[in-house]
Amino acid sequence: MEIVRIGLIGCGSISDSHLQAYAANPQVKLTAVCDLNEERARRTAKQYGIDGVHTDYRQLLADPNIDAVSICTWNNSHAEISIAALRAGKNVLCEKPLCKTVDEALAIRQAVEETGRVLQVGYVRRHAANIEVLKRFIDAGDLGELYYAKASLIRRLGNPGGWFADEERSGGGPLIDIGVHVIDLCWYLMGKPAPVSVSGNTYRKLGNRSNIENFSYYQAADFDPSLNTVEDMANALIRFENGASLMVDVSFSLHARKDSAQIAVFGERGGAEIEPALSIVTEQHNTILNIDPQLTTPGFDFVDSFKREINHFVDLCQGKGDNLCPVDDGVAMIRLLNAIYRSAEEGREIRLDGEDAQ
Ligand SMILES: NC(=O)c1ccc[n+]([C@@H]2O[C@H](COP(=O)([O-])OP(=O)(O)OC[C@H]3O[C@@H](n4cnc5c(N)ncnc54)[C@H](O)[C@@H]3O)[C@@H](O)[C@H]2O)c1
Numbered sequence: 180m181e182i183v184r185i186g187l188i189g190c191g192s193i194s195d196s197h198l199q200a201y202a203a204n205p206q207v208k209l210t211a212v213c214d215l216n217e218e219r220a221r222r223t224a225k226q227y228g229i230d231g232v233h234t235d236y237r238q239l240l241a242d243p244n245i246d247a248v249s250i251c252t253w254n255n256s257h258a259e260i261s262i263a264a265l266r267a268g269k270n271v272l273c274e275k276p277l278c279k280t281v282d283e284a285l286a287i288r289q290a291v292e293e294t295g296r297v298l299q300v301g302y303v304r305r306h307a308a309n310i311e312v313l314k315r316f317i318d319a320g321d322l323g324e325l326y327y328a329k330a331s332l333i334r335r336l337g338n339p340g341g342w343f344a345d346e347e348r349s350g351g352g353p354l355i356d357i358g359v360h361v362i363d364l365c366w367y368l369m370g371k372p373a374p375v376s377v378s379g380n381t382y383r384k385l386g387n388r389s390n391i392e393n394f395s396y397y398q399a400a401d402f403d404p405s406l407n408t409v410e411d412m413a414n415a416l417i418r419f420e421n422g423a424s425l426m427v428d429v430s431f432s433l434h435a436r437k438d439s440a441q442i443a444v445f446g447e448r449g450g451a452e453i454e455p456a457l458s459i460v461t462e463q464h465n466t467i468l469n470i471d472p473q474l475t476t477p478g479f480d481f482v483d484s485f486k487r488e489i490n491h492f493v494d495l496c497q498g499k500g501d502n503l504c505p506v507d508d509g510v511a512m513i514r515l516l517n518a519i520y521r522s523a524e525e526g527r528e529i530r531l532d533g534e535d536a537q
Pocket residue numbers: 188189190191192193194213214215216219234236250251252253254256274275276301303341342356399
């Protein structure tokens with residue numbers, strides 16, 4: 180197999196997770212990095228022993244010695260860079276969310292179709308070992324038909340600020356940033372049913388709560404307390420064609436007693452809780468059973484999941500296997516997220532199969 184020569188665009192916080200995983204894969208040569216911030220790009224290149232350093236992604240894409248790219252930039256540049264990369268003949272791993280708008284998502288899909296290149300959406304949670312295990316149970320029919328799911332990620336104080344808090348660059352707040360992970364995971368486990376309607380609410384009540392003292396939380400490098408144009412929290416009810424439904428609630432700021440995560444799917448023969456650890460619930464001989472699969476890490480293992488995500492991408496670049504996170508799944512999610520934002524704005528249910536559909 181040919182070594183896959185990788186370029187990485189966007190050397191911020193998440194880039195390390197990509198680079199560490201690439202560095203650990205013997206089929207990869209890390210070839211170049213790019214960031215608008217030259218010093219950051221140089222620091223990253225030095226840390227990983229990478230020769231190519233760019234501040235304009237077009238220069239990186241013009242390098243014929245690069246086969247594939249990881250896109251780890253702000254959400255508002257995902258579409259532009261993905262399309263340019265595909266058209267330059269590169270395979271693409273694009274961080275979540277795929278992009279900001281449905282039009283952008285469709286343009287990316289068109290570029291994938293026209294170029295025949297790989298585009299993998301960065302749905303890292305799909306690659307987690309506990310999800311791979313659960314998927315086997317679901318695919319074997321052990322949970323029966325899944326008809327309900329719950330996707331909840333509550334941060335009481337956790338607006339990262341910087342571009343995350345700038346709607347123009349991010350596309351929104353917790354819904355598009357962390358909601359995308361958990362909605363996608365439930366939807367994937369449910370067998371990707373077609374959504375027919377969404378009813379959503381977004382709230383801007385608490386702001387980024389930068390007034391809070393004596394309580395630390397993750398802040399982007401360019402945190403600016405005066406900048407915050409995104410929602411504090413969002414909730415939604417999503418209905419699917421097969422009658423199944425998904426309840427979502429996510430927040431950056433909320434008067435909650437503690438941070439919490441709940442991701443769960445429920446079927447006719449059994450259910451599964453995914454956070455904080457995989458646990459399967461079923462019934463046998465008139466008895467309810469809670470089954471705890473014995474895994475090295477029964478919860479979400481961040482480092483290991485990135486390793487699996489990157490290894491999957493490298494395999495695809497070498498022509499091995501089927502894309503677990505294809506562009507269509509990114510398009511479907513952007514449609515869904517945008518419909519939730521629209522529902523909240525217009526204060527009504529939005530149909531995805533009828534007159535509201537784009
Ligand atoms: N999969 C996950 O769990 C996960 C976690 C965090 C972030 N992300 C995603 O990764 C992406 C980056 O997030 P982050 O936390 O690393 O942000 P960050 O602000 O730490 O880093 C982003 C970097 O991209 C650079 N950049 C922006 N536009 C650019 C352009 N046009 N060309 C070159 N460089 C550019 C910035 O200068 C910055 O260094 C986002 O899309 C985010 O949603 C995913």
